[in-house]
Amino acid sequence: MEATEKDILRGGQFLVKETNCEDVFTPEDFSEEQQMMRDSVIEFNDRKIIANRERFENKDYAFTEECMREAGEMGFLSVAVPEEYGGMGMGFVSTMLVCDYISSGTGSFSTAFGAHTGIGTMPITLYGTEAQKQKYVPKLASGEWFxxxxxxxxxxxxxxxxxxxxxxxxxxxxxxxxxxxxxxxxxxxxxxxxxxxxxxxxxxxxxxxxxxxxxxxxxxxxxxxxxxxxxxxxxxxxxxxxxxxxxxxxxxxxxNGFKIAMNALNVGRIKLAAACLDSQRRITTTGVQYANERKQFKTPISEFGAIKSKIAEMATNAYVGESASYRAAKNIEDRIAIRLAEGNSHQEAELKGVEEYAIECSILKVAVSEDVQNCADEGIQIFGGMGFSEDTPMEAAWRDARIARIYEGTNEINRMLSVGMLVKKAMKGHVDLLGPAMSVKDELMGIPSFDIPDYSELFTEEKDMIAKLKKVFLMVAGAAVQKFGPELEQHQQLMMAASNILIEIYMAESAILRTEKNAKRFGEDKQKEQIAMAKLYLFNAVELVKKNGMEGIISFTEGDEQKMMLMGLKRFTKYTNYPNVVALRNVIAEKVKSENKYSF
CATH class of the missing domain: 2.40.110.10 (Butyryl-CoA Dehydrogenase, subunit A, domain 2)
Structure with a gap:
């Protein structure tokens, strides 16, 4: 079914409008063509990149170039390039997919690939004259030039x-x-x-x-x-x-250079999130394989609760990152399609399509780059002393992951951008924050309901909790905007706290929507571990929202206003039925352990 303007939310609107699970794209929705492309990329990655990890670690720059040439010959450098300039002209989701699966072998090749296909080629594709595109883009798409x-x-x-x-x-x-x-x-x-x-x-x-x-x-x-x-x-x-x-x-x-630079970074940010996904899958797989083999006290360490906890959290964050990244990628692809249907040029449609979701791009860049670092860190911990050795892949994964929080705009810059852009969208009337923020304020002044809701259906309580977390953001950000107006940007620590809330809302909601969609079509019994992951992530998100909400509130309020907002925070972060977090982690870890790999 063709996407229409009414079907897809504008960038940032996830905060104030409900999304139906049927309207999100998930990795389970990959077409046959996309699955074939993924398998082709994985084969190349296994054969050429991962098999030669040592050469990358030994600074074999010539080998990086050789791998890039082969990637060009296989068409991987041209996925996003229009056909008239020698490319495959595939959609944004396919571009993300290639970026995802080609990036896990080593950060060295991933960086070369991302720099070339993204900020090296894309500015000419999207901003070049026809003569510039004809002259340079085919050479860049084929890997003849870099x-x-x-x-x-x-x-x-x-x-x-x-x-x-x-x-x-x-x-x-x-x-x-x-x-x-x-x-x-x-x-x-x-x-x-x-x-x-x-x-x-x-x-x-x-x-x-x-x-x-x-x-x-x-x-x-x-x-x-x-x-x-x-x-x-x-x-x-x-x-x-x-x-x-x-x-x-x-x-x-x-x-126009600053505008080119900023728009190139928007695309770079969501692709950077994609480039961190398969690393998490592979680190989780490597970690559980070692944990299944390594015995202490005559028992595989994967049997110990402390290790199960790590495996469950690593797998969960990878699953959530996938869910959010492909949700946003399809929104961008649909927005591009709508603009093309309205008669926009390829350049204009791509630029405006990505720019529309700049908030989500910043959210993903921060969340997934931090998750891959944590994943690699826990991977080292599972390996113990061996993890600190260059003889195992974990220490290189940890070192390679570290740059992701810096490039394409530091995570601090992106945190402030996500909130700043949202406020600007609200002022332009693209996202109605004022109405919902006033409703939350009225709700705080009113008498809370003491009715016990019916949470018998899958995810009813979790979706209710997501709605309440959105109220936390609206409460904190609404009061902050009211107090500081345009000066809000000077209060960076407050903006960082608000951004942390925003990030957790988007990531948690994405996981719940993906899992709900798949539970409806495949059956809840076949999504048992995914349901556990969505619930576990949400629980962790609620705790982070509590902490950041409190930090934000007490930084700029006092007296009765502060008391009222803190009461609101407590009300909006309280479960009716708290999930058994240890049981959830065990369900996830047992699946990963029994399959001896990340298996979602």
Missing amino acids: GAYCLTEPGAGSDANSGKTTAKLSDDGKHYLINGQKMWISNAGFCNLFIVFARIEDDQYITGFIVENNPENGITLGEEEHKLGIRASSTRQVFFNDTKVPVENMLSERG
Whole structure:
């Protein structure tokens, strides 16, 4: 069935509108074509990447490039590229799927792949002129050429628009001369072109340029950076000294660079979430396999409750990350389809489709990057002393995971962005926060109901709890906006607390909707462990919402207002029937243990 404007929620609306489980996309909905693509990617990953982990750990940059060339030959670099530029022209969900399953072998290859297909190719596909696209995109899609993205500078990290690199028009008006220094440039050692951001004269905003990598044109590279993780990802400084760039290689319009950079990061964020998923599945599998084999006190350590707890939480977070990532990916794909049907160009449809869900992209980037780090950390713990050794894969997984919380905008920046963007959407009238926030305020002033609700059907209490957690966010954020107005952005710790609540709502709801949908079509008995995971995640989410809600409330209220809001927090985070968390973890762990792998 074709998606229509009415069927799918706009970005951020999940907070104020109920989503039916039938309306979410889940990994169980992959088409036959998508399943074949997934299997092809897994085969490549197992054969080429995972089998050669040692080469990546030994900083074999040439091997990373070789793997990228083969990925190009197999079509994996062209999934998102339109057919007229040599690509497969597949939808956003397929793009996410490839990114997901190709990224688990090593962070080195994952970074090279993500930098090339995302920020190296996409800005030209989405912002380039027809001539630019015809000239460069087919080479990038096939892996004949590789791309890199030059935004960060020594003094310009999170504040991307503050870069000092300059672009000056030549006297004959045919070239721009670029001068400056860029750092942390992924793929710099083997790329053929750079997307470079520089400032023309005293422009308020930077401008994007397509710059071919030619050492004879004033381009020099620093030495390879020696990094904590992603060791075979080529990362260098790039220096431009009167580098001549034809005027026709300006990307989009003058001063549009900051917009290009921000939109590229939106796509990068949701793809980064996808790139952390299969790592979690594989770490969970490796962890349980070791736990089943390792005996202490004449018993496999997988029999011990402390280890079961870890396995259950690792599997749960992976399942929830999948649920939320593919839910958002399909929303983006549907929004793109609606815009194309309305006559938008491919460029406009893609840009606006992703931009619509920028809040969800930031939420996913934060949640899944932190989950993969925790997963790897617990993986080391299951291995004990062996986990700390380079002879086992866990320590490399932990080191590789660490970068995910930094790039595509740090998690702190993304936390503040998610709340900031939501408030801006509300002010533009795209998401009605004011009405629901006022309703919550009225509810707090009224007499609570003492009726005991009927929670006999699957997930009725859990969905009621999600609705109450949304009230917590509306209560805290509504009062904060009322008090601080546009100055809210100055109160970063309050925004971080509000963002943590927002993140948990989206992730928990996504898991519940996926599981409810699958329980209806496959039967509850076949979703027993998934039901346990959705309930376990929600319980953990409620505890986090309590903590962050309290921190937020007591940071900017006092007296009767504070008492009323704290009472509201207590009311909105209270279960009627608390789940037996230990029993839930045991159900999940037994399934993973018996199948000797992540099996959902």
